[in-house]
Amino acid sequence: MNSGQHLRRYMTSATAILVGGIVSAALIGPSPAAAADLPDLQVTIAVTPAKATYAVGDAVTTTFTIKNVGGATAVNARIEGGDEDGLDRRTDPPSAHQDLAPGQSFSIDWAGTIDQSASVAGRASGSWAATNDAGEANPGDNTGRFNIAVPGVTGVLHVKVYVDINGQSDDTQPGLVGATIVIQDDGRTKTVATVTTGAGGYFSATLPAGDYWLTAPGWKLKGSEYAGHVQVKGGRTSEATLPLVAGSNSGGGTQTTAPADPIPAASSSSPAAPGGTGGGESALPVTGVGAGPAILAGAAAILVGAAVVFVARRRRNRFVLPK
Known part of the structure; x- marks a missing residue:
């Protein structure tokens, strides 16, 4: 091996070590001592x-309430940006700092008005983050949410x-016939x-x-703490699958209460797949003797909501505020 090959090998190894060190430092974050000397912003909405x-x-x-729970002064604390659904804002995001x-x-x-898209989703929601110019001890709590x-x-x-x-x-595995499914509210x-x-x-x-x-x-x-979470959109047929495994725990993992910021489970707006039967005690319409009845059961809802769906079909509002 000549000196040039030695040098290239050395430089490759050094680069790998440097990159690994940078990645490790990023993953580990500031030491407890360093974190104590930084601001720590928390946001509630x-x-x-x-x-x-x-x-x-x-x-x-x-x-939006921004609080500094850290050990140093937060400089130029402000809302950094966020996204939301279901609100019509007639003014720009607040830029106070x-x-x-x-x-x-x-x-x-920040004032707003509930818009038509909220009736399709059944909610208005958003998440907003804060930042400052003096560092951050715990970026994980810089985001506030409302729903x-x-x-x-x-x-x-x-x-x-x-x-x-x-x-x-x-989900191409055989379906489970005769299973009892309980549908609970978001909370x-x-x-x-x-x-x-x-x-x-x-x-x-329905x-x-x-x-x-x-x-x-x-x-x-089967799945994470969000297993079993679904979202129904007005005027549409939302499809989902529910995989089960043996066990007496009827919730995903050890989850017993709804997470603060639920992530919608697999669902889409499309015609219903070939269906089965529905039953049980409910004050709400339940259908399921084939795809035809499933679609008919929701036809009225879909027709009534068609105009609303058309109005509401727009991208989620995203905002990034200037520094």
Whole structure:
């Protein structure tokens, strides 16, 4: 091996070590001592007036509170950016900023109106992050979120339930017939409907637009803490699959309450797949004797919500504020 090859090998090794060190430092983050000398911003968002549910056209105010819980002054603390759905904002995002000593906070108000897209999703929601110019001890708590219920147009939830025998979450596996499925509200405090799967392991239910949780008594849901979470959109048929594994825990993992910022499970707006039967005790319409009845059950909801869906089909609002 000549000297040039030695040099190239040395430079390659040195580069690898340097890159690895940078990546490791980024993953590890600041040491406890360093973190104690940095600001630590926390963001909360309150919606007023505070109500259990809202309607299209309601005027609301989102109040962003930025607090420095760190050990150093936050310089030029401000809202950095965010995204939201369901609110019509007639003004630009708030650009107020100020220095915050440890323990200090300040609040920013931003007015908006509930728009038509919120009735399709069954909610208005958003997340906003704060930043400052003096570093950050814990970036993980720099984001605040809000999520308010906006009951509106109904939609159809069409789900295939199956036992994940091959462990691949492959929904081409045979459906589970005769399984009892409990549909709960987003807070998991109320049972909205109880249904029974029919042929092919399918069930369909007509529900108000919004987020729901599915459980299967006597079975364990396959997946993360969000297993069983579905979203129904007004005027549409939302499809999902529910893989089960043996076990007595009816929730995903050890989850017993809804996560603060739920992630929608696999669902889409499309015609229902070949379905089964629905049943159980429910005050809401439940269907499922084939694809035809499933579609008919939601036809009225889809027709009523068609205009609303057309109005609401737009990208999620995203904002990035200048420094």
